[in-house]
Amino acid sequence: MLQELHQVEKELRKAEKSLRLNPFGRNKKQQLKQNEHFLFQLKHGYTYISGVLPTFNDWSETNSLRTVDGQKWAVQLQVLGEYITEQANKNVENYSIKKSSFDLLDLSSIPLQISIPPELESHRYQLSLYNDTLKLIDKLKAK
Numbered sequence: 001m002l003q004e005l006h007q008v009e010k011e012l013r014k015a016e017k018s019l020r021l022n023p024f025g026r027n028k029k030q031q032l033k034q035n036e037h038f039l040f041q042l043k044h045g046y047t048y049i050s051g052v053l054p055t056f057n058d059w060s061e062t063n064s065l066r067t068v069d070g071q072k073w074a075v076q077l078q079v080l081g082e083y084i085t086e087q088a089n090k091n092v093e094n095y096s097i098k099k100s101s102f103d104l105l106d107l108s109s110i111p112l113q114i115s116i117p118p119e120l121e122s123h124r125y126q127l128s129l130y131n132d133t134l135k136l137i138d139k140l141k142a143k
Contacts, residue, residue, distance in 0.1 A: 005043050012036050045084055054135060076113035083110050
């Protein structure tokens with residue numbers, strides 16, 4: 001999937017170069033910019049999923065993932081997935097009927113389904129970095 005996203009990114013760069021040289025391509029520049037922005041959002045979504053899935057697997061293997069926590073995270077991921085799918089389908093529909101504007105992902109409308117205890121809020125960045133560092137060390141040890 002990541003390779004496909006990179007391929008699309010290369011194709012968008014080629015299209016941008018082509019449009020610079022084409023005096024009749026001005027109308028398509030806005031559409032190209034919107035597609036680039038949507039691709040940017042998809043890449044970040046892919047990066048997010050690639051990062052959290054191993055964490056969920058590790059958490060599950062420790063037997064410390066409470067059922068209620070798993071359910072909350074399942075709902076959160078489902079909400080994110082449904083929203084991204086809905087937005088992607090809108091973009092496909094807009095493209096197929098040649099609308100010039102795309103509905104880009106408005107992430108402010110995604111409700112947050114999960115939370116951490118208030119006493120951990122001040123440590124969330126440190127805990128995230130700690131976890132990412134542990135994952136990297138584990139990967140380096142495996143090779």
